[in-house]
Amino acid sequence: MTSSDRTLARDIDAACRLTGTFTLRSGQAASEYFDKYLFETDPALLARVARQMVPLVPERADLLGGLELGGVPIVTVLSGLTGTGALFVRKQAKAYGTSKLAEGPPVEGRRVVLIEDVITTGGAVRDATRALRAAGAVVDTVVCAIDRSAAGSTPLADIGLEVRAVLTKTELDAERTG
Template sequence: MTPDAALAADIDATSRLTGEFTLRSGQVADTYFDKYLFEAQPDLLDRVAAQMVDLLPPDTELLGGLELGGIPIATMVSARTRLPALFVRKQAKEYGTAKLAEGPDVAGRRVTIVEDVITTGGAVRDATRALRELGAIVEVVVCAIDRSPAGENPLADVDLEIRSVLTRAELDAVHG
C-alpha cells in the first residue's frame, strides 16, 4: 500500500460515518467524514500536515486556518514549515480587537487557506472574500479531504485553486 493509500485507509477507518447527515450547504449525505475524529489523533493529524506541506505554493507567506477544523491543521503545518499561522473566524468577533483573522496583518500578503473538508466550499468562499477585502492575496486552498465531485472546482467562481491531500474517490477506493 502506498503512503497515500495508507493515509486514506487510516483516515477512512477513523472518520467515515454512515447514516443521514445534513451538510453546511444544506445537502443531505449518506456518508460523513468527521474530521475531528482524525484531527484529535496526533499521528493522523501530523501525517495530514506532512502531506499538506508539499501542496503549499512556494510563495505562501501566511497559513490561514479556518475556524474550527482548519485551525489544528494550519497549526501543525505552521510548525513544520515555520510559516506564520493565521486563525480565520467565521465572522469577526464583536469585542476586543473585533478581528476576523487573528494573527499577523494580511494586507498585501499571500495567504494560503487551510481547511479540513471541502464539499461546496461555502466557508472557504466566505473566508476568501473577507480576506481579500482586508487586502490579502488568496489564490489557493489546501484541504485534508475534497468531497466535491471529481473534476469540478466548486470555488472556481472566486478564482481559487483547490489542492487536496485526499479526495472522496481516494477514500472510497480504500473503503472496505
C-alpha cells in the first residue's frame, strides 16, 4: 500500500465488500460484490482515500478529471486538498446545452490527471482518455482509489496511461484472509 494510513484497506473492505447473490456488469453471477459507493458516501472514508491520493497526483497536473459517477466525489475532495482545478468527465457528451464531455475549464493543451474510484479492466478510463485527448488534453496518468486488476497486469498500458492506486485488490483480499 502506498498509503501511510495502514488501516484504510481494512476499513474500506469492511464497509464495501458485500456477500450474497449478485449479477456483475459482465452478466456473471457472484457471491461477493464490492460496493464502492459505500466508501464514497461516507465522509470520513472518502476524506481518508482522498488524502492518500494527494502524493499520487503528478506535480505537473493542470486539472484533475473525475470520471462519472464514482470519480466525481473523489475529485471534488481531492481538488480541495491539492488546490488543482477539477473537471467532471461524463461517459458521453450531453446532447443539450453546452454539449460538453468534461464540465469545467477548457482542456486543450492542459495536462489532465484522471481520477477514478475503481479500475478493473479500465474501460471507462480508456474511453475518457481517448475523448479528452481528442479534445486536445494531455492525459498520461490515472489515480484511483482501488486497482482491482489482476496482480502484475497493466490494463491501460496499451494507451500509454500510468495507473497509480491507493489500494489494490491484493491488499483488500489480504484483509479477508488476514
